[in-house]
Amino acid sequence: MMRRRHKKSRRGCLECKRRHIKCDETRPQCINCTTAERDCSYPRATSSDGTSTGHSPVEGPAGARYSVSASPPMTSYAPAPTSGLMIGGDMPSFGLGGPAGHLPDINMVHMELLHHYLTNDLTSYPEMAEHFKHVSMRHALREPYLMYQILALAARHLCYCRPESAVFYQTQAIQLQTRALSLFNSLDVGYFDRSISNLATVFLFSSQLGVQALCDMLSYRDHDFPSALARFMGYLRLHRGVHRVLDGHRAEMVGSDVGPILELGVQWYNVGGEGHECDDIRRRIMSVPDLDAESLDATLKAIDLLQWVIDGEPRAAGRAHVLLSWTTMIGRSFVDLLEAGRPEALAVLAYYFLVLHYCREVWVFGSSGQYFLTSLSNYLGPEWAPWIETPCRLLRQSLEREDAESLDHVDSSLFLADPGQHSVGGGVYWKQPSM
Known part of the structure; x- marks a missing residue:
């Protein structure tokens, strides 16, 4: 079957072309660049008289309400074949909100992604996996922005499941998430006050967007910690930006179909916060x-919430769900300290990286906790x-419990100092020299 032709945009901005994503061509700053807080510029066209008619980079509007952006593409994947998969256009249409008589493009990749989502637990709600998927699909059939995000998350998970085809699925994940965020950003302000059902949809969108955005952020291995921190702050702004519309509405949503999911978080919170792992950092901050x-x-609230995560749910999957909530619950003043690079706030972030390590069995996190804490x-x-x-001591103890001998074979790429030693918080792992 011949692939259906589609019109290629030749007037998109330079940044969207570099990122290989569809540009909406809004001038002087397109939606993608505005929401991603990137410099937006268009190719300089030359008129018949030889003068330049292009646009120079401009600053995006500040303070746009609930404006959020897609995660940047990854760069470390091998190519994968795509023949025989694409039947429709580059992006799914679903036929929602289009002109009368419009037939949606049929794309078998999107059908594959939907099937993958429905047959796997991607969002770390171990007790609520089936309910979460059922409720998500019910809302997604009504709200296209959630459907796009569901497909994007499924594509991101397939990068993990099928590393040989990761570049293909990651491209799908980026395009679908970009479309989801574009639709979300286009919602009028009244949408969030119109019904509890709308707020429940935003909650489901925020939860699944947060999983994908965090996974994208953690997959990078920057050469210096300031670059890693900048990437982390980008994730933080994205997840918090979407979730902010739910402020003050949690009590109302308890009576909706997402109520059982919210109540599960309350149950975990009630059994946490009594441990002593964070006592030292709390004393130092005071x-x-x-x-x-x-x-x-x-x-102090950020520290208490981390103690809650450490205590509340010993299983990796349960901890992952609670950990994802941490970034939406911390206060703006603490976020400001992180953005400023205050060492005291970064020391609190070390405990966050420790919990990432505790959740290493969950596909989103992997070995990222050990890497970021070392960095x-x-x-x-x-x-x-x-x-x-x-x-750092708890990380060492965890690694030693896994396998004391494995310290001799830790990937040298994790050693950011002398390749013969591994420095973590003043303690050093010495490697056996090769014989």
């Missing part, structure tokens, strides 16, 4: 002289080693 009251309270330790250096001694 002794910082130049933190104002609001920043201090927000930082942070090397970045802070000996001066701040006492501040993160506890998470």
Whole structure:
């Protein structure tokens, strides 16, 4: 069967062309660049008189309400064959909101993604997997932005399941998520106040967007921690930006079809927060002289929430769900401290990386916790080693419990200092020399 021809955009901005995503061609700043906070510029066209008619990079509008962006593409995947898979256009249409008589494109890849979503648990709700999928599909059939995000998450999971075809599925994931966010950003403000059902849809969208965005962020291995922190803050803004529309509406949503999912989080919260792993960092934060009251309270809340994650659910899958909630529950003042690179706030983030390691069996996280905690330790250096001694010690103990002998064979790519040693919070793993 011949592939249906489609019109290729030749007037898109340079940034969208570089990222290989569809540009909506809005000038002077397209939607993709506006939501991703990127410099947007268009190719300079030359008129008949030889003068330039292009646009120069401009700043995007600040403070746009609920404006969020797709995750950047990954770069480390091998190519995969695509012949025989694409039947329709590049993006699914679903025939929702289009002109009368419009027939949607049929794309078998999207059918594959939908089947994968329905037959796998991708969102770390172990007790609620089937209910979550059932409710998500019910809302997605009414709201296209959620359907696009569902397909994007399925594509991202298939990158993990089928590494030999990861570049193909990651391209699908980026395109579908970009479309989902474009539709979400186009919603009018009244949409969020119109019904509880709409808010429930946003909750489902936020949950699944957060999983994909975090997975994308953790998949990178930056050469320096400031670059990794910048990428983490991009994820934080994205997840919090979508979730912010739910502020003040949680009690109302308890009576909706997402109520059981919200109640499950409350149950986990009620059994957490009684451990002592975070006692040292809490004591140190309370002794910082130049933190104002609001920043201090927000930082202590972030620490208490991490203790809640550590205590609340021992299984990796349950912990993953609670951990994903952490980024939406921390206060804005603490986020500001992270953005400013305050070492005290980064020391709190070390405990977050520790919990990532505890969740390493979940596909989203893998070995990222160990990598990021090691990177942070090397970045802070000996001066701040006492501040993160506890998470580094707990990481060492966890690795030693897995297999004491495996320390001799840890991938040398994780060693950011001398290749003969592995520095974590003042402690050093010495590697056996090759014989």
